[in-house]
Amino acid sequence: MQVLVMLLATGGTYYLGLLAATAAAINPGRPDTPDWIWNQMHISEERNDSLPHYVGKIKSSVNRKNAEYQLKGESVGKVFRVDESTGDVYALERLDREKISEYHLTALVVDKDTKKNLESPSSFTIKVYDVNDNWPVFTHRVFNASVPEMSGIGTSVIQVTAMDADDPTVADHTSVVYQLTKGKENFDIRGPGLIVTMNKNLDREMQDKYEVVVEAEDAQGRRGESGTATVFITLQDVNDNFPIFTQTRYTFSVPEDIRVGSPLGSLFVEDPDEPQNRKTKYSFVQGAYRDTFTIETDPTHNEGIIKPKKPLDYERIRQYSFTIEATDPTIDLRYLGSTSPKNIARVIINVTDVDEPPTFQQPFYHFQLQENQKKPLIGSVLAKDPDAAQRDIRYSIRRTSDKDQFFGITKKGDIYNDKELDREVHPWYNLTVEAKEVDPSGTPTGKESIVQVHIEVMDENDNAPEFAKPYEPKVCENAPQGKLVVQISAIDKDITPRDVKFKFSLSTEDSNFTLIDNHDNTANIIVKYGYFDRERAKVHHLPVLISDNGRPSLTGTSMLHVTVCKCNEQGEFTLCEEMAAHTGISIQALVAIFLCILTITVITLLIILRRRLRKQARAHGKSVLEIHEQLVTYDEEGGGEMDTTSYDVSVLNSARHGGAKPPRPALDERPSLYAQVQKPPRQAPGAHMPGEMATMIEVKKDEADHDGGGPPYDTLHIYGYEGAESIAESLSSLGTDSSDSDIDYDFLNDWGPRFKMLAELYGSDPQEELVY
Numbered sequence: 001m002q003v004l005v006m007l008l009a010t011g012g013t014y015y016l017g018l019l020a021a022t023a024a025a026i027n028p029g030r031p032d033t034p035d036w037i038w039n040q041m042h043i044s045e046e047r048n049d050s051l052p053h054y055v056g057k058i059k060s061s062v063n064r065k066n067a068e069y070q071l072k073g074e075s076v077g078k079v080f081r082v083d084e085s086t087g088d089v090y091a092l093e094r095l096d097r098e099k100i101s102e103y104h105l106t107a108l109v110v111d112k113d114t115k116k117n118l119e120s121p122s123s124f125t126i127k128v129y130d131v132n133d134n135w136p137v138f139t140h141r142v143f144n145a146s147v148p149e150m151s152g153i154g155t156s157v158i159q160v161t162a163m164d165a166d167d168p169t170v171a172d173h174t175s176v177v178y179q180l181t182k183g184k185e186n187f188d189i190r191g192p193g194l195i196v197t198m199n200k201n202l203d204r205e206m207q208d209k210y211e212v213v214v215e216a217e218d219a220q221g222r223r224g225e226s227g228t229a230t231v232f233i234t235l236q237d238v239n240d241n242f243p244i245f246t247q248t249r250y251t252f253s254v255p256e257d258i259r260v261g262s263p264l265g266s267l268f269v270e271d272p273d274e275p276q277n278r279k280t281k282y283s284f285v286q287g288a289y290r291d292t293f294t295i296e297t298d299p300t301h302n303e304g305i306i307k308p309k310k311p312l313d314y315e316r317i318r319q320y321s322f323t324i325e326a327t328d329p330t331i332d333l334r335y336l337g338s339t340s341p342k343n344i345a346r347v348i349i350n351v352t353d354v355d356e357p358p359t360f361q362q363p364f365y366h367f368q369l370q371e372n373q374k375k376p377l378i379g380s381v382l383a384k385d386p387d388a389a390q391r392d393i394r395y396s397i398r399r400t401s402d403k404d405q406f407f408g409i410t411k412k413g414d415i416y417n418d419k420e421l422d423r424e425v426h427p428w429y430n431l432t433v434e435a436k437e438v439d440p441s442g443t444p445t446g447k448e449s450i451v452q453v454h455i456e457v458m459d460e461n462d463n464a465p466e467f468a469k470p471y472e473p474k475v476c477e478n479a480p481q482g483k484l485v486v487q488i489s490a491i492d493k494d495i496t497p498r499d500v501k502f503k504f505s506l507s508t509e510d511s512n513f514t515l516i517d518n519h520d521n522t523a524n525i526i527v528k529y530g531y532f533d534r535e536r537a538k539v540h541h542l543p544v545l546i547s548d549n550g551r552p553s554l555t556g557t558s559m560l561h562v563t564v565c566k567c568n569e570q571g572e573f574t575l576c577e578e579m580a581a582h583t584g585i586s587i588q589a590l591v592a593i594f595l596c597i598l599t600i601t602v603i604t605l606l607i608i609l610r611r612r613l614r615k616q617a618r619a620h621g622k623s624v625l626e627i628h629e630q631l632v633t634y635d636e637e638g639g640g641e642m643d644t645t646s647y648d649v650s651v652l653n654s655a656r657h658g659g660a661k662p663p664r665p666a667l668d669e670r671p672s673l674y675a676q677v678q679k680p681p682r683q684a685p686g687a688h689m690p691g692e693m694a695t696m697i698e699v700k701k702d703e704a705d706h707d708g709g710g711p712p713y714d715t716l717h718i719y720g721y722e723g724a725e726s727i728a729e730s731l732s733s734l735g736t737d738s739s740d741s742d743i744d745y746d747f748l749n750d751w752g753p754r755f756k757m758l759a760e761l762y763g764s765d766p767q768e769e770l771v772y
Helices: 585-623 651-657 692-706 747-749 753-761
Strands: 004-010 013-015 042-044 055-060 066-070 080-082 089-090 101-111 122-129 141-146 154-161 178-183 187-190 195-198 211-216 228-236 247-254 265-267 281-286 292-296 302-308 320-327 345-353 364-370 391-398 407-409 415-418 428-438 445-460 475-476 484-489 503-506 513-517 522-527 540-548 557-565 573-575
Touching: 042 055, 066 080, 080 101, 080 753, 089 211, 089 415, 141 154, 178 187, 195 265, 247 265, 281 292, 292 320, 391 407, 407 428, 484 557, 503 513, 747 753
Parallel strands: 042 122, 141 228, 247 345, 364 445, 475 557
Antiparallel strands: 004 013, 004 055, 055 089, 066 101, 080 089, 101 122, 154 195, 178 211, 187 195, 211 228, 265 302, 281 320, 292 302, 320 345, 391 428, 407 415, 428 445, 484 522, 503 540, 513 522, 540 557, 557 573
């Protein structure tokens, strides 16, 4: 085994360092024997002597002339080099520990000729020795901090830190000392950069921000430009100020008809604290009628809003005066030197007059009225004009509350009834009475108010007792004497007192039944003799008299219908003829039914008469020859094929010129005048030409303009006939003078001169000629 010894030198002083590396000899017997043992090399940073700087020396324990020393590593050739012959290691530049504190290299010893390793390679470290060449530097040049105002002495504000880049393992190289160069009068810095308060009277309202400058240096007094920092300290607000009124006297004017709860005015205070610390509370200190108003705090603007709690009345109180105090219950009294006396103000509220509607003396009225009576005075309502004018009041009952118009009211407010009332129909009446204010001339001013009037109809004994429910009793035809048929009870539509007593009796004793009064408002109907003859009577009608103990006592008769049935041996009903239900119809219903029947009868007669007249008219129309009034014919398709013939105009012309009436040609022999109209040739689908009907109209218009012998009217606008198959038949009157008609028109002479022409046209003389 060979040992390689390296001599180490630092700062010109040599340190003998033994790097003993036990290297295993190239021996098959001990392959794992270590070859090297190294100590660290040291060199001081920032050396001022000339380069290169000697670091140390490596030397083999076996003196070999052909040995060559080499270094391997990232910094070899740039920062370090080794003398190949002697093994001296040099630094080629000044080292900075704050950049690189240690370097890792590998040492080799090789044969100069063969370049083979004479020793196994070994790694070692060169550590840069620190010198105090850096000053403290703050992490930030500007710091922001805050602290509550009025804080006690020694209250922590913020901790600032400065860092020294030197080696902290070397004594005093990284020690930092802090001091304030600005702001010493209110703040101090302690220990490792902790800034605290030195003044307990820091008032945010006087000054809310402070600037403090901190300087840091190391133990040897080294400091630089980056060794200072500025701290901006903001005072946090605390609730340490009372609210103060902006004025000592507030005056408000408010109308008397202001709604309860509506704001009428605001009180303003000044509070130098921030909004979150403004919690002003307003309260009444002294003054009458303090229960009439309330003051609410607006949380947004910190103002006091005055609102009425009760209705105001100008005629009663015209001015209110209060003393108001503004306090802050959340204020921290520790920060107060004395209580401010400027938190009291005087408030005056003037009520202004408003023309108000009438006011009733009571919120509602309750009157009682005996039923079945007309009373001139049921009760009185009274309303007054609350204003100083004291105008007259007119009363009326709203018709929607008294649709049947049972009640009336006088100008003085006296309520009476025009009709008798029935408690059993309506026990209560709720009236709405209107009070309207009128001027001296009696004209309503538009001011009105209403009040509810409740009229209770008092009961009197005006209804006789009756059965409590419909009874349908049955009895066996062989029922023995004393057999219970039914138990009856009674009710009274009047108000039934607790001590009511009903008495029952039969109005006749001539029956096979008897009644036993139980004296508990019930009665039993029992068989008197026994056995009933169904052949004589299957239903027995018993009139039962029921009396009450009212004043006066009333007696009513209720009919009890007992059906006689066949029964088996066990007494069960086997055959009963149910009595037909008694039905009745009121007079109003009979009148309505009669009117309906009469209406239907009248409508039926009108329909029959109309049909008969239409048949007569149709019968007369069929005797008239079908004469066409159209002067032209047309052969166009489209529904007018039945109108393609026309009469000969010569019929009229001969009559007009005095000629004899020529015989009527057959309809099918007359030529079609439309056939003379030349139809335009059909155009291609895309061509734009006027229609055939338009062409025909133009042709006929031209013929009419140049035909002097034509009729004196536009034939294109006259259509006296709708077609031979039309249900309207002919509407023409040209053939009515024909001898075929059997209608006598001589009565037209009796109708006066207006019908003279028609009388001549339709006269009975067949030889009479038509004269124009």
